[in-house]
Amino acid sequence: MYNKELSQANFDALENYIGSLPEKKGALIPVLHKAQNLFGYLPKEVQLFICEKLDVPSSKIYGVVSFYSFFTMKPRGQYVINVCMGTACFVRKAEDVIKEFEKQLKISVGETSKDGLYTLEALRCVGACGLAPVVMVNDKIYGHVEKKDIEKILAEQSN
Numbered sequence: 001m002y003n004k005e006l007s008q009a010n011f012d013a014l015e016n017y018i019g020s021l022p023e024k025k026g027a028l029i030p031v032l033h034k035a036q037n038l039f040g041y042l043p044k045e046v047q048l049f050i051c052e053k054l055d056v057p058s059s060k061i062y063g064v065v066s067f068y069s070f071f072t073m074k075p076r077g078q079y080v081i082n083v084c085m086g087t088a089c090f091v092r093k094a095e096d097v098i099k100e101f102e103k104q105l106k107i108s109v110g111e112t113s114k115d116g117l118y119t120l121e122a123l124r125c126v127g128a129c130g131l132a133p134v135v136m137v138n139d140k141i142y143g144h145v146e147k148k149d150i151e152k153i154l155a156e157q158s159n
């Protein structure tokens with residue numbers, strides 16, 4: 001699974017990053033971003049490590065991680081599929097698109113496929129309403145997506 005391993009190398013890289021910061025006060029959010037890039041998610045072990053290195057209470061870290069939707073405590077797939085469920089996409093049948101992804105991947109929104117390849121999520125407007133309904137796979141945007149396109153979108157990722 002994508003960057004899932006809680007390897008020593010990742011902890012070392014995180015420690016080096018923290019050590020390179022000129023000021024540790026107020027660095028919590030950048031450190032959490034760095035940790036999520038390294039590990040792919042922010043499990044308890046990583047949160048406790050940060051808590052010790054930055055001398056921040058674990059309740060504060062937990063509060064920040066659960067407040068911001070871009071932080072996740074669950075491992076994510078290599079490909080994160082975000083289906084926009086904002087108004088413009090919703091009225092253009094984004095729900096059908098999401099249901100088709102659920103069917104083909106055999107997971108529900110918020111889950112990751114067993115092989116660790118795909119995570120399915122729903123988003124609010126991503127600012128590309130003219131392309132509704134919109135799907136993002138990692139950083140790539142797909143516009144005017146219909147049910148029939150899903151198989152192709154999934155196949156494209158594994159090539």
Ligand code: FES
Nearest residue numbers: 084086089125128
């Ligand atoms: S509502 Fe989907 S991009 Fe705006």
